[in-house]
Amino acid sequence: MKLYYRTLRDLPREELFAPGHRMCAGCGAAIAMRWITKTVGPNAIIVNATGCVEVTTTPYPETAWMHPYIHVAFENSAAVASGVEAAIKTLKRKGMWDAGDTKVVVIAGDGGTYDIGLQSLSGMLERRHGVLYILYDNEAYMNTGIQRSGSTPKFAWTTTTPVGTAIRGKIQWKKDIMGIVMAHRVPYAATASVAYVLDMVNKIKTALEYTAEGPTFLHIFTPCVPGWRYPENKTVEVARLAVETGYFPLYEWDHGKLILNPPSNNHIDKSRRKPLKEYLKLQGRFAHLTEEEITELEKELDAYWQYLAKLAQL
Amino acid sequence: MQIQEVKHKEALTSNYAVAYAVKAADVDVIAVYPITPQTTIVEKLAEFVANGELNAELIHVESEHSALSAVVGASATGARVFTATSSQGLEYAHEILHIASALRLPIVMAVPARALSAPISIHGDYSDVMNARDTGWVIYIVASAQEAYDTIIQAYRLAESVYLPVMVAYDGFLMSHTVEPVELNDESEVRKFLPRQIRPYTLNPKRPVTMGPLASPDWYYEFKYQQVLALREAYKVAKEVDVAYGSKFGRSYGVVETYKIEDADYALVTYGGAAYGNARIAADRAREKGIAAGVIRVRLYRPFPTLEILKALEGVKAFAVVDRAIMFGSPAEGPLYKDIATAMYMNGIDKPAINIIHGIGQRTIYVEDLYKVYTMLKDRPGKEVVFMGVRI
Numbered sequence: 001m002k003l004y005y006r007t008l009r010d011l012p013r014e015e016l017f018a019p020g021h022r023m024c025a026g027c028g029a030a031i032a033m034r035w036i037t038k039t040v041g042p043n044a045i046i047v048n049a050t051g052c053v054e055v056t057t058t059p060y061p062e063t064a065w066m067h068p069y070i071h072v073a074f075e076n077s078a079a080v081a082s083g084v085e086a087a088i089k090t091l092k093r094k095g096m097w098d099a100g101d102t103k104v105v106v107i108a109g110d111g112g113t114y115d116i117g118l119q120s121l122s123g124m125l126e127r128r129h130g131v132l133y134i135l136y137d138n139e140a141y142m143n144t145g146i147q148r149s150g151s152t153p154k155f156a157w158t159t160t161t162p163v164g165t166a167i168r169g170k171i172q173w174k175k176d177i178m179g180i181v182m183a184h185r186v187p188y189a190a191t192a193s194v195a196y197v198l199d200m201v202n203k204i205k206t207a208l209e210y211t212a213e214g215p216t217f218l219h220i221f222t223p224c225v226p227g228w229r230y231p232e233n234k235t236v237e238v239a240r241l242a243v244e245t246g247y248f249p250l251y252e253w254d255h256g257k258l259i260l261n262p263p264s265n266n267h268i269d270k271s272r273r274k275p276l277k278e279y280l281k282l283q284g285r286f287a288h289l290t291e292e293e294i295t296e297l298e299k300e301l302d303a304y305w306q307y308l309a310k311l312a313q314l
Numbered sequence: 315m316q317i318q319e320v321k322h323k324e325a326l327t328s329n330y331a332v333a334y335a336v337k338a339a340d341v342d343v344i345a346v347y348p349i350t351p352q353t354t355i356v357e358k359l360a361e362f363v364a365n366g367e368l369n370a371e372l373i374h375v376e377s378e379h380s381a382l383s384a385v386v387g388a389s390a391t392g393a394r395v396f397t398a399t400s401s402q403g404l405e406y407a408h409e410i411l412h413i414a415s416a417l418r419l420p421i422v423m424a425v426p427a428r429a430l431s432a433p434i435s436i437h438g439d440y441s442d443v444m445n446a447r448d449t450g451w452v453i454y455i456v457a458s459a460q461e462a463y464d465t466i467i468q469a470y471r472l473a474e475s476v477y478l479p480v481m482v483a484y485d486g487f488l489m490s491h492t493v494e495p496v497e498l499n500d501e502s503e504v505r506k507f508l509p510r511q512i513r514p515y516t517l518n519p520k521r522p523v524t525m526g527p528l529a530s531p532d533w534y535y536e537f538k539y540q541q542v543l544a545l546r547e548a549y550k551v552a553k554e555v556d557v558a559y560g561s562k563f564g565r566s567y568g569v570v571e572t573y574k575i576e577d578a579d580y581a582l583v584t585y586g587g588a589a590y591g592n593a594r595i596a597a598d599r600a601r602e603k604g605i606a607a608g609v610i611r612v613r614l615y616r617p618f619p620t621l622e623i624l625k626a627l628e629g630v631k632a633f634a635v636v637d638r639a640i641m642f643g644s645p646a647e648g649p650l651y652k653d654i655a656t657a658m659y660m661n662g663i664d665k666p667a668i669n670i671i672h673g674i675g676q677r678t679i680y681v682e683d684l685y686k687v688y689t690m691l692k693d694r695p696g697k698e699v700v701f702m703g704v705r706i
Contacts, residue, residue, distance in 0.1 A: 043519045047387065058527035068517040070390050071526035072383055072413055079380035083343060083387025083395075084517060086371035090342040091393060094369065096510070099519045120383065123376030 001190070001252055001261065004205040005198055012038040012201075021064035022056040026232030028222030028239060029053050029109075029136045031194040036107065036134060037067065039204040044103040045070070045084050049077035049112035052143040052224075053136065075116035078124035081106045081131045103208055106133040110151035111141045114175050125184035128214040132207050135177065135217070138224035146227045150175040154300070155293050157285040158227075168288060173300060181217045182253050189217040190252035195239035199250060199261055206252075221248045229284025238282055246273040246301055249308060258311040268309045276301060326496045328489040328587075331459040332398070332424045332482070333358035334496070335466035337368045338504035339422075341396045343388035345373045345381035349403040350436045351426045351490040356398060378403035382410040382423075389419040390525055392516035394470065397421070400486060401428035404442040408449070411479075415450030415541060417525060420473030420513075422466060425483040426490035427455075427586070427638075429675040437676030438486030440586065443615075444639040444649040450541045452480040452548050453616040455585040457571075459494040461613075464565050467499070470508050471555045476548045477513070478541075483615075485587040487676060499563050507562055549617040569614035570622040573597060578608025580691040581627060584636040585612045585650060588679055589672070593636065596684035607688045612650060620657040627658075632666035632695035634687045638673040646699050647671055666695035672702040679703065 005011055016037035023030040029052055037046075046069045048054045054071045057064035072080045085104045091097040108117055113135045124131060140158050141147040147160040153174045157163050161170040181189045188210040192200040200220065207216035223230070223238040230238055242248040249264040259265075266272045276298050280286040289297075326334065333355050336344070344363075346356040362368035373388075375381045378399045385395040399407060404425060414421050427443045429435040440455075447453060452472060456462045462484055469480040484490065515523050529537060553569060560566025573594050575581060580600070582593045593609045600607035610626045610633075612619065627633055637648030646652055651669035658665065670687055673679045683702055690700075 045391070045517045045519065055528045058524055060527045060529040060533050063524035063527060065524050066522060068519055068522040069524045070387065070517055072386055072417075073409060076380060076383035076410070079375060079383035080387035080390075082373055082375070082380075083345070083384035083389075083393075084391045086343045086373050086384070087388035087391035087393035087395075090369070090371045091391070094342070096392070102519055119376060120380050123380055126376070127374060 001202050002206045002209070004202050008198065012041070014038060016042060016066045018064045018066060020062070022059060023052070024225050024232070026225045026235045028194050028224060028235050029138060031235070032136050032220045032222050033057070033107070035197060035201050036105070036204055039201045040103060040105055040132070040208055042067065043100060044105050047077050047081040047084060047104065047106045049106070049108035049117055050074035050143070051109035051112055052138070053107060053109065055143055074112050076120050077106045077108045077112060077117060078120040078131070078133060081133070082124050082127065082129045085129045085131050103211060104131045105208070106131060108133070108135055109143070110135065110137045110139060111149045114150035114177050118180070122184065125181065125186055125215045130211040131215050132211050133215060133217050135219050136222045137219060138222050138227060139174070140224070140227050142224045142227045151177070154297060155286065155289055157288065163288045168293070178219055178253070185256070186215050186217055187213040188252070188254055189219070191219045191221070191248065191250055193221040193239045193243050193248060193250060194223070195236045195243060196250065203252065227285070230282050234282060238279070241274065241279040241282065244274045245276045245279040246305060247276060247279050249305070251308065258308070258314065260308070260312055268305060268312070270302065270305070322498045323495050324498055325493050326459050327354065327491055327493055328459040328462040328484050329354040329426060329491070330358050331463040331496045332466050333362065334498055335463045336396045337362050338499060338501045339394065339467060339470050339508055340505055341368070341370050342393035343371045343373065343385060343395045345375050345384040345397040347375050347378050347381045347399070347403065349378065349400050351428060351438070351486040352398045352400040352403070352424070354490070355424055378407045379410060382407040382414060385421050386410060386414050386417065386419060389421050390417065390517050392513060392518065394510070395421055396423070398424040400426050401430055401442045404446055405430065408446065411446055411449035411451060413526070414479045416537065418477040418544065419479055420470070420477055421479040422469045422473055423479065423481050424466065425481055426486040427483050428486040435675040438488055439674050439676060440483070440639040443481070443483045444641065446481065447616055447649065450478070450545065451616060452478050452545070452552065454480070454482045454613060455615050456482060456484045456613065457587045457590045457611060459489065459496045460565065461567060462489070463496050463498070464559065464563070464567070467504055467507065468555050468559050472548060472552055474511060475551050475555070476544055478544050478548055489587045503562070507559070545617045549619070552614055567613055568622070569619040570626055571611040571613055572626050573609040574601070575608035575610060575626050577606055578629065579606040579631045580688050581608045581610055581630045581633040582636055582684060582687060583610040583612065583623070583633055583650065583654060585615065586638060589636050589638060592679055592681045593684050595681045596688065599681065599685050600688040605688050605692055618653055618657070623654060624657060624661055624663065627665070630665070632691045634668040634670050634691055636670045636672055636684070636687070640671060640674060648699065666691070667697055669699040670702050671699065674704070677703045
């Protein structure tokens with residue numbers, strides 16, 4: 001990660017995400033959108049997949065977007081962005097583009113990325129379009145009312161993985177989207193959290209600059225008040241605990257090298273992580289978890305950290 | 315002594331003719347995905363780009379859904395775009411058909427028409443196109459390689475005038491893979507016919523707009539009604555473009571083409587190459603036997619040329635519509651028949667009209683079959699649906 005912003009005072013002042021949108025109080029994605037739009041600056045085209053952010057920011061005849069913005073469908077934001085990028089390229093070549101070095105940025109939720117949009121994402125990464133793809137991960141289909149996605153963690157309650165007597169929450173593990181993206185040999189991919197704004201904006205800027213080489217990817221962790229069932233003033237706290245407990249490690253993949261970022265760079269040593277329970281207990285979606293289930297989650301998390309440790313040594 | 319002007323002619327399949335027209339139109343972005351019988355179009359375009367004859371970006375998408383999505387993105391950014399598909403590919407992209415027309419994007423797409431699964435059939439009929447007929451696209455169904463070439467060029471002028479996507483369809487295999495002589499226009503003249511205009515609303519940071527927002531019940535309907543108006547406008551403009559093209563390049567087709575209809579008692583109404591060519595020979599044969607036969611071909615299928623069709627049918631005693639697609643469970647299973655029946659009912663006209671379904675999955679339509687239709691019209695004119703050429 002290149003350091004573009006060293007302190008909070010360095011952060012961009014210009015607001016490009018208008019107030020008055022319909023996002024929930026305490027929405028993690030709303031925090032991410034504000035910093036994404038500020039950091040990418042005005043010379044960018046935003047391609048948004050269907051999802052929470054899309055429906056809450058574009059209620060016709062109003063819009064929260066000061067950027068040129070397009071929403072087409074749920075599963076194709078990467079394909080649409082491929083077209084936008086290709087159009088700018090040709091129009092520039094033919095002397096018909098008057099806006100200079102315009103960046104293309106995709107914003108998509110976990111459903112539109114892990115599940116229905118995975119194919120178009122893979123196609124875009126394989127073709128190496130110069131696009132920054134930002135995934136805001138709230139770990140379920142929150143727009144349609146909290147249904148599980150490929151990103152929902154194991155045992156989490158959602159409306160389609162209810163906690164019953166026979167089955168208690170989601171059965172499967174969360175899909176490793178970063179692993180899938182890294183396997184496409186992109187120049188840059190990174191995780192970020194709305195609780196670590198400086199880290200996040202520097203990664204956004206770095207990923208944006210690297211689009212000159214090819215596609216880049218950001219996985220931003222954005223807690224969801226109604227879906228995760230925590231009080232609306234706890235969003236940043238939940239997001240921070242996700243990092244501090246090792247549940248959501250902060251790292252970047254820069255040209256084949258994995259680098260853990262603070263505070264996650266200390267977390268290979270498990271004793272330096274806070275207990276996972278501290279993160280889980282804040283959220284209603286994990287309220288039903290037994291000690292054994294928490295132990296199972298911890299075991300899986302340890303295995304994930306071993307995998308990350310190996311990658312970091314490469 | 316008269317000096318004959320030597321025109322540039324090539325032996326081309328309809329697919330190649332389309333590719334040549336796309337090159338002449340100086341398209342900026344092309345989405346490429348293979349599907350039979352469309353594939354040779356994008357292969358030819360890839361050759362043009364590889365040889366530096368066409369200055370365009372090819373996007374080698376991973377599906378037809380992404381193909382249409384990518385050209386939606388490119389068109390929204392202000393580029394002139396092209397893609398092509400057939401059959402399952404068109405079905406797969408169906409969702410985006412609605413979005414492309416509702417976003418009012420001047421996309422041009424070629425569709426060599428093909429049957430739908432199951433069972434899988436790579437061969438030609440119009441099931442795919444007919445399933446796309448109510449998506450807000452302008453749809454041409456052309457009948458020769460020359461017409462495919464000319465119509466693609468007309469399509470860009472029309473699309474960029476009314477801000478609607480245009481589909482140019484023709485017979486899979488029977489046209490997409492058969493060679494005909496095609497007269498090619500001078501490319502610089504085509505570019506003069508298709509001047510580059512900056513559209514008022516594109517994705518540009520200098521003039522930011524939000525495209526594809528959420529509309530609640532107090533707004534959505536107005537958007538849809540505007541699409542209705544746009545298609546009505548397209549009906550008028552399509553005719554103007556055809557006339558303008560004719561006066562510049564010497565070839566025009568009208569929205570409905572007729573053959574020996576002026577004094578006909580009995581008419582076949584159809585679309586596409588095979589049915590139209592065979593129908594004209596069948597009409598000639600019927601005339602030899604003393605039946606006053608004529609043919610009507612619907613070239614512009616959406617928006618529907620109601621007036622022209624009713625005018626062409628004015629003098630006939632009875633007619634048959636030869637459909638090459640099945641709309642399962644409909645009052646009459648032929649899509650064009652339903653459209654003409656509606657047009658006649660709304661205009662207070664009642665005539666014997668038979669709906670022939672034929673050529674499904676490229677089942678051969680013999681001239682003899684269509685000749686028989688004329689004798690049916692003469693001997694027992696009525697209203698019925700006849701599945702012709704099928705083993706019952």
